[in-house]
Amino acid sequence: MLTKAELQRYNRQTILPEFGIEAQEKLKRVKVLIIGAGGLGCPILQYLAAAGVGNLGLVDDDVVDISNLHRQILYSENDIGRKKVEVAVEKLNILNPHVELTSYAQRLTTENAESIFAHYDIIVDGSDNFPTRYLVDAVCARLKKPLVFGSIFKFEGQLSVFHYQGASGYSHLFPEPPAEDEAPNCSDIGVLGVLPGIIGSYMAVEVIKVITGKGEVLVGKLKTVDIFNNTTLIYDIPKTEETTVQQEVAAVKPDEIIEIDDVTFDTWKMDLSNPIFLVDVRMEHEFEALNIGGINIPWYELQDRLDELPKDRKIVFYCQTGQKSKMAVFLHRSLSGINSYSLKGGLNH
Structure with a gap:
């Protein structure tokens, strides 16, 4: 009242x-x-x-x-x-x-x-x-x-x-x-x-x-x-079926992004003490046209494919520019509680 x-x-x-x-x-x-x-x-x-x-x-x-x-x-x-x-x-x-x-x-x-x-x-x-x-x-x-x-x-x-x-x-x-x-x-x-x-x-x-x-x-x-x-x-706004994937993005601190763009993929493979697990989060046709290894999980499928990612290796997401891979990092961290990284600058860097 x-x-x-x-x-x-x-x-x-x-x-x-x-x-x-x-x-x-x-x-x-x-x-x-x-x-x-x-x-x-x-x-x-x-x-x-x-x-x-x-x-x-x-x-x-x-x-x-x-x-x-x-x-x-x-x-x-x-x-x-x-x-x-x-x-x-x-x-x-x-x-x-x-x-x-x-x-x-x-x-x-x-x-x-x-x-x-x-x-x-x-x-x-x-x-x-x-x-x-x-x-x-x-x-x-x-x-x-x-x-x-x-x-x-x-x-x-x-x-x-x-x-x-x-x-x-x-x-x-x-x-x-x-x-x-x-x-x-x-x-x-x-x-x-x-x-x-x-x-x-x-x-x-x-x-x-x-x-x-x-x-x-x-x-x-x-x-x-x-x-x-x-x-x-x-x-x-055109109506479409709601996707089950939600982008979980948070403001990230600079020290939460690992800068690995100056390390070659061959060097990563040689580091057997801390092997890196690469995940390309672009579309399938982009991955097939050019990639630097790893598996392909488009970022919007990540929520449904978490079981494909290891829990005992350093996971590095990458894309063309570094933007989608950042979203993948935030989504992965929020869903799994496990730390992961984005390739800074992506393939364009």
Whole structure:
């Protein structure tokens, strides 16, 4: 039930015939987790807190930097150097003391994602990197959690709702990430400050629609917004059978990737004390055309073929560029608990 103070606070929403008190009560009961308290996370957090979402969780291990301030308007110069989640909780409590806030000042990984997600009804991905996006998508698929997704690039943004009402996931729309040199982040390429505010606000709207059941949700659709050319497009996402393989990707530390690109395959074979087991994670026809030995298990089949991998040898995954092999490493580690490695740079290196 809404208190008198809450009824007064949310009056302009509840008097909407299409919304009403019942929808407001649904907002109060739900638990929403926001991944990232940066450019997208700030407007998402502010609008969901202001709208009266009863329980908000936020995950981010970053601190406020002066370069954040042109777009992450939840923060100010006085906050530089402080943990973003700590500052966000303070300011959101001032914005709306009726909202319960839980912060996780840590990086999302395969080790902690599932335990954190389990406490929430809806997951909102405002992260800024592909490994985290694939990880969030995989865990949402496994736990059957609706996922509101958004991303930004220079003057363009996109958003969709996955794993809701039978919708497929992010990895269905984007089966693999682009090469590292094809997907620079905003620290490398830049972003117009108002863009995350626009896309983040759109994402907050989708969250509210999922919670309340009001309006048309972006299920099975991808919305793109170009603020430079004033264009907004909505694409249908083709329906296919859900794959049983989920990409389990986490942000990996540099020392978790072994650099073996300067060692020849002949040297590996000669190292009998620590033999390497090679796995090519490309498609079968790619493996047949060119390979450096080992067996071929396309990365998307790895989950069903774990029994083909030894537990007493150093497993090295490789592909053409090093991207798919990284995903294979993360998936293998999360499923088996056994350490494995990616050939840095792949066959192109």
